[in-house]
Amino acid sequence: MKEISCKLLVIGAGPGGYVCAIRAGQLGVDTVIVEAGKPGGTCLNVGCIPSKALIHAAEEFEKVSHMAGGNSPLGISVTAPVLDLARTVAWKDGIVSRLNSGVAGLLKKAGVKTVHGWASFRDGKTVAVETETGVQVIRAEAIVIATGSAPVELPFVPFGGPVISSTDALALSEVPKKLAVVGGGYIGLELGIAFAKMGAEVTVVEALPRVLAQYDAELTRPVVKRLTALGIEVMLGAKAKGTKGDALLVETSDGKSAKIASTKILVTVGRKPVTEGWGLEQIDLDMAGKFIRIDDQCRTSMRGVFAIGDVTGEPMLAHRAMAQGEMVAELVAGHKRSWDKRSIPAVCFTDPELVTAGLSPEEAKALGGEIKIGMFPFAANGRAMTKLGEDGFVRAVARADNHLVLGIQAVGQGVSELSAVFGLALEMGARLEDIAGTIHAHPTQGEGFQEAALKALGHALHI
């Protein structure tokens, strides 16, 4: 049995863990990272990156298919395109593999030692890693838990046979003829929309009365409209109950039984933290439900043990994990750091895309004070028109007394790229006047943000 010591040990090389290790290495902290799978974790291998690759391919395919139907207002017609999903998946795998090497290279460049294997706690300072060549014991002054999350399995619709997780969906070599999606959250809809564009007949089964239920109905309306246009059937208030052969058995909102014939059944009903199977019980941390309880500096209930990323709860987003990882590395290096989650943007890569940052109108109203809301539709934005993306809007929410911006939301084609400016506005404590007074390039969809601020101030120029 080999034994090594270090100042910082990071368990898990997802976006939280690898960013933490790189930053610690840059600051001269003697750092070891342990990863059982490939560098980059869920996000890079079976999450953000591969799903966006598939979504992009599906978008391109749908655009060309639309042109082939002779329906394009752009005056372009082409012959019917053919999709070879196996090649698309190989292209996607190539991107993932390049990024895997990139992360491994960055860790090396920062002087971080990577140990490949499954880590288990022995005590609050010691971890044992099962590597290919035997058990490696690592003693560390500080330990960061960044073990991430895994898909939730429904006991009555278990994974296997036709029932697949998001991970399996990203590796399909053929487009399923009929795809049932259980769960109308962002992962289910992103993938459901992509497969519908690639030619699958998609049915979404959602137990709640709305899809994307964490967003307000006004914001999700353009997405719901698009689901209909893409021929996606959405069963609301419906519960998946089991399977029979390849069919999904469902209890509909009026209590009736329905059978959805399917080639594949994609279950996307949420993600659970990876807190089992690696000796977490040895250190008896305080938990917040199934997640590890942390304070504002990602400290757990045990001195010297931090936790970051999905294992600590919502919002389960890669950039939140990264921000936490960077902060913890700096804390371990002796810097003063804190972290404010208020300005974390969240993007949903549906069609159209959704972006939110800060408070929704409802959340802002719940603070008690008066608020101002300005909304600007993309139907009045020249750039959106030129992209056939008129459906959607930008909405700014601010305090009525001092015009401090509390939240920004947008729905529309390509609005994911506005997430940075929304986050920046909140981070900088922008007032409506700051946004209204910022000269935005023309013609861009960003002008919608400026106009939303102007609207809230009562003098929008283009509406």
Ligand code: FAD
């Ligand atoms: P993870 O990325 O889950 O990484 C944890 C790592 O720890 C894994 O590599 C695992 O192998 C390793 N590990 C676990 N236990 C051990 C152990 N005991 N020993 C050794 N190694 C261990 N987020 C976004 O922000 N934007 C998106 O567009 C987006 N799209 C997504 C699409 C899909 C289909 C999915 C599934 C997720 C998506 N997410 C997205 C969420 C994002 O992937 C996660 O929020 C992010 O990966 C969390 O990072 P993390 O570092 O906490 O953990």
